[in-house]
Amino acid sequence: MHYTGTIWRPPYEAPSLLLEVTAGCTHHKCKFCSLYHDLPFKFRMSPLEDVERDLQEAQLRSTDPISMLTARLQGMPRPERIQRAFLTGANPFVLTYERLTAIADLIHRYIPSIETIGCFARITDVALKSDEELASLHRAGYDGLTIGIETGDDEALRFMDKGYTAADIVTQCQRLDQTGIHYALFYLAGISGAGRGEIGANATAAVCGQLHPTLIGVNMLTICPDSELYREIQCGRWQEESEIEKYKEVRALLEGLEIPTRFAALGASNAFRFQGTLPEDRAALTAALDEIIETVQEEDLRRYRKALPHL
Ligand code: SF4
Numbered sequence: 001m002h003y004t005g006t007i008w009r010p011p012y013e014a015p016s017l018l019l020e021v022t023a024g025c026t027h028h029k030c031k032f033c034s035l036y037h038d039l040p041f042k043f044r045m046s047p048l049e050d051v052e053r054d055l056q057e058a059q060l061r062s063t064d065p066i067s068m069l070t071a072r073l074q075g076m077p078r079p080e081r082i083q084r085a086f087l088t089g090a091n092p093f094v095l096t097y098e099r100l101t102a103i104a105d106l107i108h109r110y111i112p113s114i115e116t117i118g119c120f121a122r123i124t125d126v127a128l129k130s131d132e133e134l135a136s137l138h139r140a141g142y143d144g145l146t147i148g149i150e151t152g153d154d155e156a157l158r159f160m161d162k163g164y165t166a167a168d169i170v171t172q173c174q175r176l177d178q179t180g181i182h183y184a185l186f187y188l189a190g191i192s193g194a195g196r197g198e199i200g201a202n203a204t205a206a207v208c209g210q211l212h213p214t215l216i217g218v219n220m221l222t223i224c225p226d227s228e229l230y231r232e233i234q235c236g237r238w239q240e241e242s243e244i245e246k247y248k249e250v251r252a253l254l255e256g257l258e259i260p261t262r263f264a265a266l267g268a269s270n271a272f273r274f275q276g277t278l279p280e281d282r283a284a285l286t287a288a289l290d291e292i293i294e295t296v297q298e299e300d301l302r303r304y305r306k307a308l309p310h311l
Helices: 048-060 065-073 097-110 123-127 131-139 154-159 166-179 197-208 228-234 243-256 282-295 298-307
Strands: 017-020 022-024 043-045 084-088 116-121 145-150 183-189 215-220 261-265 274-278
Touching: 017 048, 022 084, 048 097, 097 116, 097 131, 116 123, 123 166, 131 166, 145 166, 166 183, 166 197, 183 197, 183 243, 197 243, 215 243, 243 282, 243 298, 274 282
Parallel strands: 017 084, 084 116, 116 145, 145 183, 183 215, 215 261
Antiparallel strands: 022 043, 261 274
């Protein structure tokens, strides 16, 4: 399989076939982000020949006994049971309708058991597609996009150079809702800066309240020295929230969400991992967050973040 640089995927895509169709990010400007800094380029599309060769390789595992045994020993799912592909790269949904359709055709030709195709997407990628194109992509299998909206706080979106507004999030996700393409939204606790955590959480709850995400995932801001945000802090133009404020912020988000959805903090940036379904688990999740806020020391949380080897 062709893989370039660090491959990022959400935890719930672990059983999916990871297929490299892009590498890097077309935007590449968010101040807090250094996820794709290990690549020598900003963004690259994989040649379709490489995608086809990877699918042939994945298909081979379902017919070649040695490959099947190797896959089993490595704990990988048997290809004939693979039901989902996850396209890698920061935002493969930016690809044109025609290219995404061609990729779906290849996937279905080589691994017919695959029913759905997911990937990371930016709000601006959705905006590039017409309603008809979105509907056609859905019929081709595209479903379950993962969108790192980060926040519904316009001030933070602007400062971090995310390239869209809260209103854009609502508009584009409502278009996905109308098309039937499901999506998970990711929130970045800490993005609003010191003293503004709950403002950002409330703005995000207001945005999400107009949408139908299958999941609201929480990541916590972890500032790397090679990020633009680190330089902003050094220059005194931005101040980081305390770790406890981040948990208060997550609590405010949880309290403000009135839609039925799953709520989860499962990535490495979270010192405490939790998940549940709203509204049923709201009280239990709130109680767990209260316990963290009241009993865990700021220094311990900070030590966890400093010691993080990898996000
Ligand atoms: S946060 Fe996402 S969109 Fe922004 S630069 Fe990083 S990978 Fe690209």
